[in-house]
Amino acid sequence: MMRISTTLPTTRAGVPDIAMARHLEDLGYDAVSMADVIVGDGTPGFDATLVLAAAATVTDKIGLEFGVLSLPLRPTAWVATQMQTLQHLSGNRVALGIGIGGFPGSPFWRAVGAPPQGRGRWTDEALHVLPGLVRGETTMLGEDEVTLGPAAPVPPILIGGNSEAAMRRAVLHGDGWAPSLISPAALAKKVVRLREIAHELGRPVPSISVGGHAILVDNPAAIESFTRVLVDVHRMAPREAEAVPVVGGPAQVAQRLHAYAEAGADMVGLSLDGGDWTRQAEVLAEARAQVSRARTEKTESP
Secondary structure (H helix, E strand, O other): OOEEEEEOOEOOOOOEOOOHHHHHHHHOOOEEEEOOOOOOOOOOOOOHHHHHHHHHHOOOOOEEEEEEEEHHHOOHHHHHHHHHHHHHHHOOOEEEEEEOOOOOOOHHHHHOOOOOOOHHHHHHHHHHHHHHHHOOOOEEEOOEEEOOOOOOOOOOEEEEOOOHHHHHHHHHHOOEEEOEOOOHHHHHHHHHHHHHHHHHHOOOOOEEEEEEEEEOOOOHHHHHHHHHHHHHOOOOOHHHHHOOOEEOOHHHHHHHHHHHHHHOOOEEEEEEOOOOHHHHHHHHHHHHHHHHHHHHHHHHOO
């Protein structure tokens, strides 16, 4: 069954509305997701671990998904102890999305001393030791032996990024690959290469969790604005950018979810833009239900 997640809305004060995590759980969402976007130039940004810890306190079963955590910003041992803590607080509901970070050289990166260069190597080295640290195994970090406790189950590790390097990192170090801002057609082509890489390395093909944005209300200006960002900031071709945002009502969204599933995705996480978050969350949940019903009917048909 196609799995779905989304991010939390913000309150009038501009902070994540933690109470809405319970609403997502009631709607049958598989996870609530939190991005790790702190730039340090005054742009609002919240600590993803703290937000998900707060969401854990108001929910019982919904997953808590980092989408994605910028690993080079943090000492590996610190990330490991945070994951141990969040696993224990939530009853092992964490999905740890990992990325090399999208804002190297920003004021926040400089302030915390994060490396602007060699982020891929840093991430690979961290991923090599992170699972053992979470499991409570004695691990060499530099010249020191480190043992963290209490031990916790290692959360599923999803490697973010659309590049071949990210796909290779997912095959070597992750349980899943998490591309973003990608159409179903483009994803299908990437999945072919992902499977080739897994075969070349003699490793299992990781699961696939697609991240994106949806505008499921009548707001053409929001769609145009988002598409323009993809062209101007992400340097996408206009036609490619137009195929990225998910739009429309339940039936249209169900078609998009089905297309992602056909391309190889196991999960789709969508940030809901353009206003009326509550209505959009309901539309996405209904679309997923339509996909599930269609698959059930197809399976049961003679």
